Amino acid sequence: MITSMKRSLQSSKTWYRSMLAGNPKMSYGAYDLISTTLISSDTGAIIFSDIPQTYKHLQLRVVSKSRDSAVSASMRIRFNDIATGSYRMHTLKGDGLTVSSSNVALAQQFAFRTAGDNADGFGVSIMDIANYADSVNYKTVRTMTTVPDSTDGREISLNSGLFLITAPVTSILFDALNDFIAGSRFSLYGIKG
Amino acid sequence: MAAKELLGTIVVDASAPTTITFTSFPSDGTDLLVVLSARDTTTNGIVSVQLNGDTTAANYSRRLLISNGVSVSSTMASSFPYGNIVNSGQTANTFGSMQVLLPKYTGSAQKTISIQAITESSSTTGYANLVSGNWTGTAAITSVTLTKDGVGSFAEGTTASLYKITKGSGGATVA
Numbered sequence: 001m002i003t004s005m006k007r008s009l010q011s012s013k014t015w016y017r018s019m020l021a022g023n024p025k026m027s028y029g030a031y032d033l034i035s036t037t038l039i040s041s042d043t044g045a046i047i048f049s050d051i052p053q054t055y056k057h058l059q060l061r062v063v064s065k066s067r068d069s070a071v072s073a074s075m076r077i078r079f080n081d082i083a084t085g086s087y088r089m090h091t092l093k094g095d096g097l098t099v100s101s102s103n104v105a106l107a108q109q110f111a112f113r114t115a116g117d118n119a120d121g122f123g124v125s126i127m128d129i130a131n132y133a134d135s136v137n138y139k140t141v142r143t144m145t146t147v148p149d150s151t152d153g154r155e156i157s158l159n160s161g162l163f164l165i166t167a168p169v170t171s172i173l174f175d176a177l178n179d180f181i182a183g184s185r186f187s188l189y190g191i192k193g
Numbered sequence: 194m195a196a197k198e199l200l201g202t203i204v205v206d207a208s209a210p211t212t213i214t215f216t217s218f219p220s221d222g223t224d225l226l227v228v229l230s231a232r233d234t235t236t237n238g239i240v241s242v243q244l245n246g247d248t249t250a251a252n253y254s255r256r257l258l259i260s261n262g263v264s265v266s267s268t269m270a271s272s273f274p275y276g277n278i279v280n281s282g283q284t285a286n287t288f289g290s291m292q293v294l295l296p297k298y299t300g301s302a303q304k305t306i307s308i309q310a311i312t313e314s315s316s317t318t319g320y321a322n323l324v325s326g327n328w329t330g331t332a333a334i335t336s337v338t339l340t341k342d343g344v345g346s347f348a349e350g351t352t353a354s355l356y357k358i359t360k361g362s363g364g365a366t367v368a
Binding site: 091160 | 263312
């Protein structure tokens with residue numbers, strides 16, 4: 001057990017109070033939480049801005065519900081505040097009775113699904129954006145979405161999205177047509193690669 | 194120990210390889226996860242998964258749910274599990290997104306291969322795959338190979354990352 005320490009008589013030594021010795025905290029994890037927003041009252045839009053460009057991929061984990069008076073509602077997503085026809089989508093969807101596939105022509109945003117006000121619970125979306133900081137290629141988005149309900153309107157879908165802009169993704173905006181309700185949570189993670 | 198650790202990343206150059214292989218990874222994790230951003234140099238657009246260098250198709254099985262932006266189908270076969278990637282006929286500067294989950298990779302049971310994959314293009318065609326695969330090998334997984342199925346190769350700019358996922362020790366302990 002160390003009971004005391006004495007300064008060395010060698011004048012060339014540098015003493016530190018921290019074992020980190022001025023270095024950043026070491027982290028071996030590949031999955032870092034960048035930011036989380038948990039809303040406490042109805043909110044029209046959520047935005048992650050100034051996204052660090054130091055990761056390989058991004059993942060968004062969203063638990064949300066909209067004031068839209070339906071079981072399933074649309075959730076619009078835009079990158080870099082771009083609202084021109086730069087977004088393309090394809091969907092594989094099932095609702096417990098039928099399965100379908102669809103595609104959406106160039107649009108002003110991505111439109112994935114979330115729970116509406118009439119759903120039993122909150123919708124869950126996990127969105128992966130590969131190589132988001134790439135400045136040469138377009139950005140591909142892979143999203144798994146579930147909307148739970150015990151009666152009708154429930155759905156599960158695997159969605160793909162293409163952002164036809166080569167610039168790195170620096171901001172992400174979530175927008176519900178009729179506000180996100182309190183308790184909705186939006187989390188952004190950086191994934192090392 | 195972090196719950197998710199990056200073990201390695203392979204970035205494809207202009208050499209157009211037909212396989213991407215991860216080997217020599219630690220055996221102290223619970224699951225493995227491969228994240229692939231890929232493009233094919235041909236119109237083939239298929240990447241299959243092979244474990245421990247086993248290239249015998251009969252040692253694998255797969256169940257697929259596939260959509261193309263217009264229709265949906267489901268297939269099964271005694272062969273390598275696979276996912277679609279963007280092919281050379283699709284929109285330029287675009288790569289497909291795929292993840293391969295290999296749970297309990299050090300266990301002594303047959304191995305599950307779970308694949309989620311999408312491709313994108315500025316057209317009506319875009320593939321989405323949900324794949325349930327199985328490998329009959331009971332040895333621990335010591336290598337993971339992503340291979341261009343039949344023809345083609347990985348285009349320059351394709352990236353593949355391997356992650357080790359480790360179960361936590363807090364709360365209820367699960368063997």
